[in-house]
Amino acid sequence: MNTFDGLVEFLHVAEKGSFTAAAKKLGTSVAHISRQVGALEDHLGVKLFHRTTRKVTVTEVGQLYYQHCRPLLDGLNEAERAVLNLQEKPIGKLRFTAPVAYGEKIIAPLLSDFMRQYDTLHIDLELTNRTLDLVEGGYDLAIRLGMLEESSLIAKKLASRTLHICAAPSYIANRGTPHTLSELAHHNCLLGTLDHWRLSDQGKAKNIRVSGTMRCNNGPTLLNAAIAGHGIVQLPDYYIGEAVKTGKLIPLLKSYQPETEGIWAVYPPNRHMSPKVHMFIDYLATKLGQT
Numbered sequence: 001m002n003t004f005d006g007l008v009e010f011l012h013v014a015e016k017g018s019f020t021a022a023a024k025k026l027g028t029s030v031a032h033i034s035r036q037v038g039a040l041e042d043h044l045g046v047k048l049f050h051r052t053t054r055k056v057t058v059t060e061v062g063q064l065y066y067q068h069c070r071p072l073l074d075g076l077n078e079a080e081r082a083v084l085n086l087q088e089k090p091i092g093k094l095r096f097t098a099p100v101a102y103g104e105k106i107i108a109p110l111l112s113d114f115m116r117q118y119d120t121l122h123i124d125l126e127l128t129n130r131t132l133d134l135v136e137g138g139y140d141l142a143i144r145l146g147m148l149e150e151s152s153l154i155a156k157k158l159a160s161r162t163l164h165i166c167a168a169p170s171y172i173a174n175r176g177t178p179h180t181l182s183e184l185a186h187h188n189c190l191l192g193t194l195d196h197w198r199l200s201d202q203g204k205a206k207n208i209r210v211s212g213t214m215r216c217n218n219g220p221t222l223l224n225a226a227i228a229g230h231g232i233v234q235l236p237d238y239y240i241g242e243a244v245k246t247g248k249l250i251p252l253l254k255s256y257q258p259e260t261e262g263i264w265a266v267y268p269p270n271r272h273m274s275p276k277v278h279m280f281i282d283y284l285a286t287k288l289g290q291t
Contacts, residue, residue, distance in 0.1 A: 003223065006040030007069055009033045010048060011050040014058050014066045033124030077198040078270070095124040097134075098143035101131035102220040102263075107143060108239060110287050115167035121276060129193070131218060134268050140277050142265035143284075145236075153266040156281055159288035160260040161236040163198060166249040178232070181208050181256060190222050197234045199256045263288065 012022035013033065023030045041048050048062035058066060098107045104127065111123055126132075126139075134153065135140055148155055171188075178184055181199065189197070189210035198208040212231050216222055219239045226233035227248045233240075243249040265281045 006036035006043075007073065009036040010040055010062075011070060011073060012152075012193045013037060013049065013056065013065065014062065017056055019056060039134055088278050090118050090274075091120040092276065093122045094095065094276050094280060095122055095126075095139050096141045096143065097126045097128060097132055097137075097139055099129050099145060100127045100217075102145060102238075103167060105220070106288070107284075111286065114283050117283075118276075118279065140274065141265050141281065145149070146261045148262070148266065149266060151266075154269060155264045156267045156285070157262045158265055158281070158285045159263045161238065161259045161263055163234050163258055164240055164244075165197070165199075165234045165252045165256075166226060166240050166244065167232040167234060167252055168227055168249055169247070171226075171231060172250060174229070181206075181253070184208060184210050184232070189214040190225050190231040190233040190247055192219070192222060192234075193217045198258045199220040199253070200258045201256060203260065228258065 005259075009022060009026065009032075012025055013019055014023045016025060019030050019037075020031050023033045023200060026033070037048065044065070046061045047059050048055045048065060050059055103125065106126070106258075111125070115121065115123060131144075131149075132139065132142065134140075143158075145161065175187060178187055181201065187210075189212040191210065191212055191214065195211070196209045199206050199208055212221075214225055214230065216225075219235055222233050223239050223243065225231065225237075227243055232252065240249055244251060265284060266280075267277055
């Protein structure tokens with residue numbers, strides 16, 4: 001048996017506390033994980049896990065083995081990244097995540113040209129509105145919108161976005177035009193993931209709680225509902241631009257428009273010198289800066 005056979009599987013089971021979770025993480029079957037760990041235990045002549053029908057726990061010797069093996073695997077990963085960093089042309093897999101609606105509308109259409117330029121790269125994009133752990137998930141970077149939370153991640157601003165409040169002419173004809181923030185309480189506001197809108201009142205940031213008959217975490221769905229006259233909506237410029245230009249939506253409460261927010265690429269410090277990460281971020285910054 002090769003010294004490293006079963007090592008990756010063992011580490012993932014130890015960290016996840018589950019053969020099923022480890023299998024999902026590695027994209028393989030529980031049976032394969034079990035075989036690999038079993039073979040490793042036979043090779044070492046020890047039990048690495050206590051197994052019951054309800055849970056899996058690491059044995060004392062398993063914990064000792066883990067403490068020695070985790071740094072070894074981290075070192076191998078760093079060695080691989082160091083070799084890849086010597087390549088002038090980015091190669092390997094570029095794994096990143098982006099918000100669902102923004103990823104579909106803005107990021108995904110830009111990938112085709114980038115892939116043509118760098119055909120040695122394999123793109124692995126996960127669209128999700130969850131804030132994923134980039135290190136644990138093995139991601140090279142993430143695209144994130146708005147205010148960033150404090151973290152050890154490195155952030156590079158790609159572009160800016162501005163939130164606008166809009167409504168269709170048909171809605172305004174039926175319900176009237178709000179002129180102050182207090183009037184929003186008397187209007188049907190189409191909500192996203194939050195129950196408030198971010199606004200600015202005399203230069204100060206202000207969150208206004210709003211309510212309405214629809215809530216959805218998808219920008220295009222809210223956009224269509226607003227165009228259909230179902231209510232007032234607050235959406236970024238890249239969603240409402242065309243609808244405003246064609247008169248399908250009318251901007252409201254312009255004097256309360258909030259300050260622009262950032263669109264960011266964030267990545268772990270150990271990806272700092274990776275050519276594929278830097279080339280992709282520079283590409284996005286150039287393309288998004290043109291929109």
